Each structure stands twice: as structure tokens, then as C-alpha cells.
Amino acid sequence: MLDNTWFVEKSYFEKFAMAWKVRKKLHSEQSKFQKIEVLQTESVGKLLLLDGKTMVSEIDEFVYHEVMAHIPYMVARKCEKVLIIGGGDGGVVREFVKHKDIKQIDLVEIDERVIEVSKEFFPECTQGLDDPRVNILAEDGIAFIKSKTNEYDVIIIDSTDPEDFASGLFTSEFYKNVSNALTEEGIMMNQTENPFLDEWGVGKIYKNMRAQFPHVQSFTAPMLIYPGVFWTFGFSSKKYQGTQLNPDKIRHMQSLERSLKWYNTEWHKGAFALSNFHKKKIGL
């Protein structure tokens, strides 16, 4: 029913699938860590795959990248030093560099080939990587975080699904190390999967987060290319609620918002009002 002109991603234990009509395969390589492919699709522009899973598309990448960066930025009272674990496509960095008060952005991506391939095929995403405040470190984020204490104002876990080398990014032990690496007012953001096709156990992820952070919240934003689309994200903080926007930043954001494709502060506040279904799935 779908011939070989389609890329098919099966998920939910091979019981659900999403598929994209492909015009051309632009790139394919096996890196030290994973298979990296870039497809030219008919529906979502260029599409980055890691080990056969959709990661980034031109049509919807702005959603994930804007919410991951601007939500914690708008809550944090001080946001000078940021760490991104994963996120080799550069999209989250691109959003953070829009804020002039950020002094340092460390991007720890285990697979430097993801960065290089993104630079070639997704230059819209990687445009922030040349900013002088950005340090790119081709290291394992799980090991990196262990050596850090009270250092980052915001840490973003921009990960793949909880399997293979990314599975360690969803454990209580990892979240403890993130908490230690954060300052007293620090904020952790992470992607926490689709709750309908609950292949990975959303409830367990949030339980692990709550074991290490006093404030753990969730919100959703759509990721058209991810299985099930309705995507949950975690907001964890030692001090703040996700809806406590820093009043000193409102004017700056109102100006920036006009050029953003997804984020605005009204949406930000509304996104944390959860459905009964969402609350139940994360154990509230």
C-alpha cells in the first residue's frame, strides 16, 4: 500500500506508523554512534533521520526549538550560562542566541557527525553555532554532567527516545546530576514523549524527574514528524513554576515574539494548563 517511495517510521511496538513521501535521499552514513540520513520529502521539506527515526524537518523544527529555549529563558531570573545535551542540529542554540544577556552556551553532542550533517543540510538550524558565546563539545552528556556543580542556569536535554545510548538521559540518577549541575534557581527542560502511544512510559519519566526536583511540570506542543505528534515536554526547577514569567523580560520578549514562529508569552502560560488525560499520564 506504500511503495518504496515512502519513508515509513513504525512505532508503538510496530503497531502504529507515520510515513512521508520521499522525493530523494540526500545523504546516508553510518557514524560511530548511529545511522544518519537526510531525505528530501514531498510534505515536510528536508527530513533528518537518526537510526531510522525522524528527528528534524524543515516544516516544523521551529516548534520544538522555540519552546525548549524561550520557556526556560522567560522563567529564569538569571540566564547567563546554558547547557544543551544532544541537539546537534543546532536549533535550540539558534533560539538561545537571540537573547543578548546569555553569556555562554555549551552544546554537548555525543555525535559530531550530526552537527556536520546538519550544517550541510539544515543551515537554518545551525546558524547560531558560529556565535562566539557557543562552545561545541563532542562528548557524552551523561559523563559530562557528572563533573559539573552549581554551574548552569538552564539545562536542556534535547534527546532521542529512551533507548540505546540515550536511555541514560531519562533516569533518576541522571536527573540528580543535572540538578547538581544547575544553580540554585536552575531549570531543566526535556522532551518526554507522546502520552497516547505511551511506548516509553511517560509516567516513569516524570516520577524520575520528581525524585530530584521540587517543581516538575509538563506542557505540550505538536511535533508533526514525531510518532503521535502530541508531544509532552518537562519543566523542572528548584525554585520556579513554569508559569512564573520573569517580569523584567516581558518587554524584551514582546519585541522578539514578532519574529518567532511559535512562541509567545500568552501561549506559554496557557500551555501549562493540562487536560485530565495529561495529568493522569504524568502521575498527577
Place this chain on the structure above:
Amino acid sequence: MLDNTWFVEKSYFEKFAMAWKVRKKLHSEQSKFQKIEVLQTESVGKLLLLDGKTMVSEIDEFVYHEVMAHIPYMVARKCEKVLIIGGGDGGVVREFVKHKDIKQIDLVEIDERVIEVSKEFFPECTQGLDDPRVNILAEDGIAFIKSKTNEYDVIIIDSTDPEDFASGLFTSEFYKNVSNALTEEGIMMNQTENPFLDEWGVGKIYKNMRAQFPHVQSFTAPMLIYPGVFWTFGFSSKKYQGTQLNPDKIRHMQSLERSLKWYNTEWHKGAFALSNFHKKKIGL
């Protein structure tokens, strides 16, 4: 890549697809209007198809049905007489009958076979159809609405995509007739498609709504089985904003909410705070 044990729904001009692993085909018939099928799937329980398009699944039907009924109910100051056009599965009726102050619910479904098939395979959805306040009319909603003036407090357009016999449910002329059929404080609700895979022209639908209603708003809720999942819904009123909850009903809803799977008033208010993307797509 997907064999004949999968049901595949192509959309977006055959460039995108979603697919469901099928355990068994439970039913198939050609009614006077369309092909009606019921599949037993591995991922979303029983799945109703009309002309090969996903309509209702056991796993996520509560989202659509709860938001379509409880949002207008909570805004309307008077909600005694309700009209549902389409919605032969009965899910929206099931939610409305939970409110004792509603006196009459007219369900105008063009294809009575949809109702009968739903009764057989989706009894969870149709359980409200036996309520004495419910009148089931096997008629064309477009013709039905023309004969009504100042009659309904809430009208729900529970339609398929804007094609074939449903295309007339998205025109400015139809919305004018709906407006005429509504009371002075009346509210119209409708499903308005996915804005990423914008196959049907979301902007045009909202333009048509705005041509007939002074207050037109939009919100989103996920429909896992619909193409692109991220689903927009329209709220149109002669008098009220979608976030103006009727204070007299808050206590009643707080009690009812405990048994609902999706809706709560906090989510209701937050859902109307739109992303920049959503605003742009609907022409704001």
C-alpha cells in the same frame, strides 16, 4: 514496507500517511452515502472509517467529544436547546446529556447507518442516544438548518473533511444559516482541520466563519487518529469569547470534571492562548 495487515490513510495530497496495524476487519458496508468500516486495531482499539478515513477510535474519542460539548456549554449562559450536525457516532451527545439543564438535543445525521453501526461497535459512544431529551433526525444538516431561526443555544458541526457532501458545511452561506438558527447568545463549534498539513485551507474556513460571526476563536486538541493529530477547532459566537466561562456553572463543572477524561476548566482557558503559528494560519 507495510503489508496488508495495516490500514493506511494517506492525506495531504497523498504525501503523508498514518497507518494502524489491524487485527481484524469487523464490519464493512456501502451505505447510501459512503463506505462504512470498522477495524479492530492493535493500537487504538476499534476504529471507525468512513470512505477510508479515520473517524472514531476507542482510544482517543473522548478528546473530541468532550471539548466539542463542554466548551460551549461552559460559556453559554443559557444552554437548553442543542443541535448537532453530523456526529452519528453519538459521542458529542453522550457528553451533552451529562448536563441536566439541557432540555433538547437534536442530532441531524445524514447517514443513519453510521448511527446503527456505532450502536453495534461503539456502545460507549452511543450510550447517550437513548436519553429522552435526544431527537435523532436522519436528514441533511445543510437543508435542515435553513428552516431554523433563533432556535438553538449551541450548534455543533461534527463533520468530516470539506469534500463531497460535507463540503457545504464549511461555506460562508452555511455559517450564515447556522447564525440564523442560533439564539442571540448562540455558539457554534466546528472542527477546522490540521494547520500543518493544510490540505483544506484552514485560513479560508476561518474567513468564512468571521464573515458571519462577530466573535470567532480557535483552539487545539489532539486527535491521535486524524492526519497530523494537532487538530484545530472553531468557536464562534454572537456575544461571548471562548474564555468567558459562565460563573454559575463552575461549581457544577468542578464536580463533573472528576469523571471526565480530557476536559477541565483550566485546560479550557489555556487552550484559547494560541501560538504565533496558529494565529497566522487562521488569519490573525
